[in-house]
Amino acid sequence: MRLVFAGTPEVALPSLRALLDSRHEVVAVVTRPDAPAGRGRKVERSPVAALADERGIEVLTPAKAGDPAFLDRLREIGPDLCPVVAYGALLPESALAIPRHGWVNLHFSVLPAWRGAAPVQAAVRHGDDITGATTFRIVKALDAGPVFGVVTERVRERDTAGELLGRLAESGAKLLLSTVDGIEDGTLRPVEQPEENVSYAPKVSVDDARLDFACTPAAALDRVARAVTPEPGAWAEFRGERLKLGPVTPVDEEGLAPGELRVERKRVLVGTATTPVVLSDVQAQGKKRMAATDWARGVRIEAGERIS
Amino acid sequence: MTQRSSRPSRPRGPHPPRRRTGPARPPVEDPARLAALDTLRAVRQRDAYANLVLPGLLRDRRITGRDAALATELAYGTSRAQGLLDAILAACSDRPLSEVDGSVLDALRLGAYQLLRTRIPAHAAVASTVDLVRAELGSGAAGFANAVLRRVTGQDEAGWIDEVAPDEETDPVGYLAMAHAHPRWIAQAFAEALGSRGEPLRAALTADDARPAVHLAARPGECSADELAAMTGGEVAPHSPYGVHLEPGAGDPGDLDPVREKLATVQDEGSQLCALALTRAPLEGPDERWLDLCAGPGGKAVLLGALATLSGATLDAVEKAPHRAELIRKAAGDLPVTVHVADGRDSGLPAGGFDRVLVDAPCTGLGALRRRPEARWRRQPSDVAPLARLQRELLTSALELVRPGGVVAYVVCSPHLSESVGVVADVARRTGAERLDTRAAFPGVPDLGGGPHVQLWPHLHGTDAMFCALLRRPA
Numbered sequence: 001m002r003l004v005f006a007g008t009p010e011v012a013l014p015s016l017r018a019l020l021d022s023r024h025e026v027v028a029v030v031t032r033p034d035a036p037a038g039r040g041r042k043v044e045r046s047p048v049a050a051l052a053d054e055r056g057i058e059v060l061t062p063a064k065a066g067d068p069a070f071l072d073r074l075r076e077i078g079p080d081l082c083p084v085v086a087y088g089a090l091l092p093e094s095a096l097a098i099p100r101h102g103w104v105n106l107h108f109s110v111l112p113a114w115r116g117a118a119p120v121q122a123a124v125r126h127g128d129d130i131t132g133a134t135t136f137r138i139v140k141a142l143d144a145g146p147v148f149g150v151v152t153e154r155v156r157e158r159d160t161a162g163e164l165l166g167r168l169a170e171s172g173a174k175l176l177l178s179t180v181d182g183i184e185d186g187t188l189r190p191v192e193q194p195e196e197n198v199s200y201a202p203k204v205s206v207d208d209a210r211l212d213f214a215c216t217p218a219a220a221l222d223r224v225a226r227a228v229t230p231e232p233g234a235w236a237e238f239r240g241e242r243l244k245l246g247p248v249t250p251v252d253e254e255g256l257a258p259g260e261l262r263v264e265r266k267r268v269l270v271g272t273a274t275t276p277v278v279l280s281d282v283q284a285q286g287k288k289r290m291a292a293t294d295w296a297r298g299v300r301i302e303a304g305e306r307i308s
Numbered sequence: 309m310t311q312r313s314s315r316p317s318r319p320r321g322p323h324p325p326r327r328r329t330g331p332a333r334p335p336v337e338d339p340a341r342l343a344a345l346d347t348l349r350a351v352r353q354r355d356a357y358a359n360l361v362l363p364g365l366l367r368d369r370r371i372t373g374r375d376a377a378l379a380t381e382l383a384y385g386t387s388r389a390q391g392l393l394d395a396i397l398a399a400c401s402d403r404p405l406s407e408v409d410g411s412v413l414d415a416l417r418l419g420a421y422q423l424l425r426t427r428i429p430a431h432a433a434v435a436s437t438v439d440l441v442r443a444e445l446g447s448g449a450a451g452f453a454n455a456v457l458r459r460v461t462g463q464d465e466a467g468w469i470d471e472v473a474p475d476e477e478t479d480p481v482g483y484l485a486m487a488h489a490h491p492r493w494i495a496q497a498f499a500e501a502l503g504s505r506g507e508p509l510r511a512a513l514t515a516d517d518a519r520p521a522v523h524l525a526a527r528p529g530e531c532s533a534d535e536l537a538a539m540t541g542g543e544v545a546p547h548s549p550y551g552v553h554l555e556p557g558a559g560d561p562g563d564l565d566p567v568r569e570k571l572a573t574v575q576d577e578g579s580q581l582c583a584l585a586l587t588r589a590p591l592e593g594p595d596e597r598w599l600d601l602c603a604g605p606g607g608k609a610v611l612l613g614a615l616a617t618l619s620g621a622t623l624d625a626v627e628k629a630p631h632r633a634e635l636i637r638k639a640a641g642d643l644p645v646t647v648h649v650a651d652g653r654d655s656g657l658p659a660g661g662f663d664r665v666l667v668d669a670p671c672t673g674l675g676a677l678r679r680r681p682e683a684r685w686r687r688q689p690s691d692v693a694p695l696a697r698l699q700r701e702l703l704t705s706a707l708e709l710v711r712p713g714g715v716v717a718y719v720v721c722s723p724h725l726s727e728s729v730g731v732v733a734d735v736a737r738r739t740g741a742e743r744l745d746t747r748a749a750f751p752g753v754p755d756l757g758g759g760p761h762v763q764l765w766p767h768l769h770g771t772d773a774m775f776c777a778l779l780r781r782p783a
Contacts, residue, residue, distance in 0.1 A: 116538030
């Protein structure tokens, strides 16, 4: 089939690669416009655009997916099907109507759980044991279309959202390819999602990633920190400045007030609402990321000092 | 061999000698403060609206991220606090503010705001402001600005309020007005609507002086509040079934995908509730013809149009200004909305032709001051009477357009009694319209008072201070 692939970040690459290497023909990719990124705010090509450039495939970057010029070009191309992985913008009905077989989205949860922008972060944050990936036909409502296929994936005890998403991107790519095959062969019949047990996973803001050592139990802090790693990254305040934090590990010990720091030879502990947690790595403003022990030695933490 | 471009190359050789022009002055590299200052100047010189000027400046000058956030905080915050800042600056200046050059005064307000209401260190606030003044007006003005701002640093906001505000015991309204940076007459109007000069007034003024969250309305039938919250990272609103709140300062909501794709609009939750109240009022007989008599710029018309689609009704929208009527047409898209360019007092529509009519009347906007930074200092007490007269005429007209037994919702974004209770009581008396218990059309909303009308408040409901009264035309 003639495909136009829509996707933007790194996590879309395994799917795009799988489709490029398949019996189908990827004639163009749609991706979010180049955006300034990182320190120095250099304008960078999206990972999907970069791979498409490498393979000599046309790249479309409409500012919004309803742009008439974009829709015209899409009609000219005339795709049979448009697979989507983390494109990052809504598709208006005018775009949905163009490909013969519609648009198929690979979403990183077992729908109807965790519709929305941050399903993997929500799964880690809520302590789900099992999550997965789903392919479904895109309809106007958010992540609500009929489902073609599902794979499941266990959430491991120390998974960060980034690690889990990495595995889902790989298993999801296989699912997406078999979905595209099945649609072409006419062997797949999509099934409507159940109406009950719908949940939503809004995108995670920087404020959502603040660790509140005073009011949160150690086990919950552990999940929150893993859920927001690497994006947007956990943080707390130390001496009035923002301190970025990597994952934290609960330990079964006692004796620290909420937020209180204790520096040992090989560990830095912080008190929580329950038992303490061990800090892994930290990044102070304007500094490089470093092991928490190195940081603690550098800033000379005094007895009783707190992080909040 | 490579081909040389045919474009003429730059002349070779040494650069021409630099001309010396007086003492070198360092350029001001402070785009955020400069944008804030230029906004204040536009507001002062040409009666501009801060929240229309600033976004354009930020776009044109490509100011983004933290600089944009700082410019917004400074421009809006300074506009909001102007009266309080002026009282403090007057106490710190050896000449009357009326004799200070307008541009210097803008800069002084900007500097004083940073000193009193932000966490910017005092030395940075003073130095950056003095730099702006020096770059624009020379070192004489800079010296004056420096001297005044140094005096402002002598106390914090609370200390200054104690010094410049009326005595709290003898003039509680005057004191609260100054302490929360409101003109006295507006604080007085709030006090009358609240029936309080004490804690409720303090709470209302405090909430009115805070930076409001942006509210979105999911378009009924297109997406749910849950979906909208998931798409935008906002929170589902507490009272409106279509509402979502975004964090304050979350950037330009017009850039959000769901807004651009017309799945949602930017609309205060209070406006949503008042439009919904019209549809929730009990009605006997047909319920197919709805009318929005003062529809521009179209927020409530779009919400009502979407609800009309779902219930098989149609909406007529009346707007006097052709360009605003065009805005409504665009926003309504394929909804069953017919737009008429006409004065609501003389619309030419058939008398008794509608089952439900909304009158969202032009008003002083005292209930939406938190969303219009400079408005509180621009409005005058003399604005109230002519608006109240217009409101009475519009409401009377609405009661003629609705069929016997039909319902009219009268809505203003002002708690001023002359524009709210006063208008409704007067028109009801003269037309014989029945006043319904409007609270029943706000299910689940707490603190609605003794009725029969509804007054929403920022400090109680997190909405603008919207007033809503439902009336029924006698059968």
